[in-house]
Ligand SMILES: Nc1ncnc2c1ncn2[C@@H]1O[C@H](COP(=O)(O)OP(=O)(O)OP(=O)(O)O)[C@@H](O)[C@H]1O
């Protein structure tokens with residue numbers, strides 16, 4: 354960290370003074386300039402070194418977004434990390450800044466601790482470091498998004514199969530996309546009856562075999578609790594239905610993966626509250642990123658522990674996507690997983706009813722999901738003695754350079 358050079362640009366001498374003092378105390382070398390036009394000249398001079406630029410948004414000579422656009426045109430500064438310093442925290446402003454080429458945002462009333470964390474995180478990201486390695490002891494992993502079509506079903510189905518095949522266990526998969534559940538379609542299995550039949554029972558008189566009979570077995574090691582047959586039946590799955598099914602799914606599988614779809618209904622809220630991990634599916638385009646931010650805000654207001662929310666950037670689009678490094682700050686700098694674009698692989702999987710990780714686990718997208726499964730589960734599986742190491746486990750360990 355020490356001796357990294359930060360250029361500060363703000364028309365307020367007070368802010369410049371305060372931030373320069375805080376950053377200097379943290380060990381950074383700081384150049385503070387109050388005029389963005391002067392700062393552009395400073396950045397054009399090759400003898401000046403800046404590892405990070407922190408710029409205000411509202412400046413009389415030139416607004417911050419224009420300043421960022423202009424500095425990106427200086428070849429030597431095209432990739433220098435830029436943080437926008439602003440009192441504006443609206444998502445639209447953040448997106449405008451990101452489109453202009455900024456990498457992160459910093460509130461003007463930032464504390465010294467947060468300043469330290471954010472600056473060092475951005476500096477290490479820009480040096481291409483791996484980011485936080487996610488290791489959880491999760492048992493129930495729910496995949497959700499407020500926007501449809503971003504891959505909650507693709508992620509859920511492939512994640513459940515990956516967990517089953519990595520550890521050679523049975524994994525529960527629960528289709529809670531009540532309006533349009535597609536897990537059965539993706540797995541080429543059809544339900545004879547759905548959880549709606551449980552409505553004639555109550556928590557008190559439900560018997561285990563009634564729930565077991567609803568489960569559909571798939572050869573890849575998963576048992577699927579199907580969604581209702583049609584959108585018309587969606588409302589028939591209530592929080593009471595969830596209460597009846599939850600204990601069985603919890604006690605019969607080491608892992609439970611839930612496709613919660615994209616509607617925040619009461620039963621889905623129930624599930625989100627009880628899950629150990631919420632994978633928030635995000636496609637790298639503005640509307641999806643906005644929906645993901647909305648979801649984080651709602652979770653926050655609900656009092657959900659945001660530590661259990663992990664965004665999964667699923668590259669469902671081939672072109673014009675926003676780069677991951679720019680999406681991370683908008684999503685509150687949460688550690689993320691990422692799945693690469695693989696249209697042919699995922700479409701073929703749906704057409705044949707054979708999920709990607711069963712046919713191409715070593716493809717880039719397949720490996721991304723298998724690695725995600727491994728990272729989500731290693732902690733809870735580390736104490737489990739296994740007679741046989743699955744080929745998939747061997748592959749992922751080799752890829753990550755982890756000893757068996
Ligand atoms: N990484 C990816 N690369 C390319 N295409 C993908 C990727 N992930 C998913 N897709 C495709 O995106 C489409 C939507 O995926 P999926 O059905 O899993 O999303 P969803 O969020 O469950 O949608 P819905 O709102 O209908 O439930 C599918 O055609 C799928 O093949």
Ligand SMILES: [Mg+2]
Pocket residue numbers: 505506507530533534535614
């Ligand atoms: Mg779906």
